[in-house]
Amino acid sequence: MTSTIPARITQQLPFAISQLPLLRQLFNSVQQRGHWRGGVRLRGHKQLSNHTPIRSLPLAGQELAIPLSHGRSSAQPCVQVGQRVCKGEVIGDGPAGTVWAHASTSGVVTAIKECCPADGDQRQAAVYIAADGLDEWAPACRPTTVLTPASLAAFAMQMGLVGLGGAGFPTGLKLQGASPDTLLINGAECEPFLTCDDRLMRERAGEIVAAAALLASVFAIGRVRIGIEPNKPQAIAALWQAAVGSDCHIEVLTLPLRYPAGGQPLLIKSLTGRTLAPGKLPAEVGVMVLNVATVYALGRAVLHGRPLVSRIVTISGAVAQPGNVEAPIGLPVASVLAAAQAQGDGSVHIGGPMMGRKLADARAVISKTTSGLLVQAEAFLPAAQASRPCIRCNRCVDACPMSLRPLHLLAACQQQDRPALQQEQLGACIECGACSHVCPSKLPLRDSFRQAKRTIWLGVRS
Ligand code: SF4
Ligand code: SF4
Structure with a gap:
């Protein structure tokens, strides 16, 4: 009696064999390198926005106001009112250490005056451009010398690169003087509703991997790891595919599906097992951490000559x-x-x-x-409620991913007790808000800690 292999299986065998490298990546990704306690499970609301490709917007007739400052870096305008500029042309520059600014479309400079960036709390100087609708690029601007860590850092400043994950720290400053053994790429997008990084990873995985390989080469980094939560299977698959085809060994690892998995100390813990002590920089534990969109932007700058x-x-x-x-x-x-x-x-x-x-x-x-x-x-989130006295339930302590005691921190904030704030490690708070989220008394924990840092550490008055 002869046995036959069903045609369905023989037809699919070549495909299954072609997927073996992906399976190896999957095997590599199963284990995180380190664990952290706390955090919260949040309803993601990702399906509202993650199912359609990234769109572009019509610009004809628009007036854009391009901010000249990023954190402590302030570029000086180098264009004049009435001047025509092309997309990518430098409109603000300065000495070493300045993040340069670039026209984000082609058109005519109409004013140089203050604007209000959407997520800033201060007005900033800006160059206003009336878009001509052509969106005409200036000539590409690639590095003119062999890339070294120092020249890449300087180039990143001139191409206007800042961290796109939230803080906006100048990328060039992060690269300056770094000699990490590990590059960590943050693909976590643990905030509800946000899907910008998810779509970027799904649609532009090849460019992200090429940029990661470039960084690894310039800094002679032997280990590159991309961390993503498992609720982004298409992004994980796209990055696996791209990583398999790369000369650089890049691991795609899954992160815990808990907020705030993308917080820097937690990401480092998850992907390397290393502990980042409060007040220390990632470089001090041998890692460089960049958001996935920042890595993509760096690749666009170096490989295609396009500023941010x-x-x-x-x-x-x-x-x-x-x-x-x-x-x-x-x-x-x-x-x-x-x-x-x-x-x-x-x-x-x-x-x-x-x-x-x-x-x-x-x-x-x-x-x-x-x-x-x-x-x-307001239509998608729980209604705001008035605060009530603390019932000492300890839920905030259980939720804190930094192992702090938020209820004690709050008491110290209210009494403006500096020694107690130091003892309770206010400086270690990453302002994630997990404690506020779980507090049944709706106490303004995170907001109090944020304010305390500003008033007590920085001397800013509310
Ligand atoms: S969760 Fe809120 S009520 Fe419970 S101990 Fe913490 S601060 Fe107090
Ligand atoms: S906001 Fe600060 S204290 Fe509250 S959970 Fe996050 S790290 Fe802990």
Whole structure:
């Protein structure tokens, strides 16, 4: 009696064999390298915006206001009112250590005056450009010398690169003087509603992997790991595919599906097992940490000669056309909302509901750190409630991923007790808001810690 292999199996065998490298990657990815306690499971609301490709927006007739400052770096305008500029042309520069600014579309400079970046709390000097609708690029600007860590850091400043994961720290400063043994790429997007990094990883995985390989080569880094939560299977698959085809050994590892998995000390713990002590920099434990969108932007700059002139922004909530758009820096938030057909009374939340903030000024513009616009957030989130006294349930302690005691921190904040704040390690708080989220008494824990850091450490008055 002869046995026959069903045709269905023989037909699929070549495909199965072709997937073996992916299976090896999958095997590698199963284990995280380290564990952390605490955090919270949040309802993601990702399906509202993650199912359509990244869109572009029409720019004809728009006036863009491109901010010249990033943190402590302030570029000086190097264009004049009435001058025509092309997309990518330098409009603000300065000495070493300055993040340069670039035109995010072609058009004519109409003014140099203050603007309000969407997620900043201060007005900033900006170059205003009336878009001509042509979106005409200036000639590409690639590095002119062999790349070294120092020359790449300087080039990153000149190409306007800042961290796109939220903080907006100048990328060139992060690269300066670094000699890590491990590059960690943060693909976690643990904030509810936000899907900009998810779509970027799904659609542009090849470019991300090419940029990671470039960084590994310039810094002679032997270990590259990309961390993503398992609720992004298409992004994981796209990065696996791209990593398998790369000369550089890149591991794609899964992170815990808990907020805030992308917090820097937690990401380092998950992907390397190393502990980042409060107040220490990642370089001190031998790692370089970059957000996935920052790595993509670095690749665009070095490999294609394109400065950072746009970013992916999620539009979610009460809008007729939710999704992700490639928004030029400086585009009015109102224009993005109009394109997505926003509904409601104009209430907009910038970023995710955990770390973001309410839009303070309706004239605000998209900045390099604007990750998302959440329209009518109140309709999707639990209603705000008045605070009640602490019942000492310890839920905040269990939720804190940094092993702090938020109820004791709050007491120290209220009494402005500096020694107690130091003893309770206020400086270790990553302001994730997990404690506030779980507190049954609705105490303003995270907001108090944020304010205490500003008033006590930085001397800023509220
Ligand atoms: S969760 Fe809120 S009520 Fe419970 S101990 Fe912490 S601060 Fe007090
Ligand atoms: S906001 Fe600070 S204290 Fe609260 S859970 Fe996060 S790290 Fe802990």
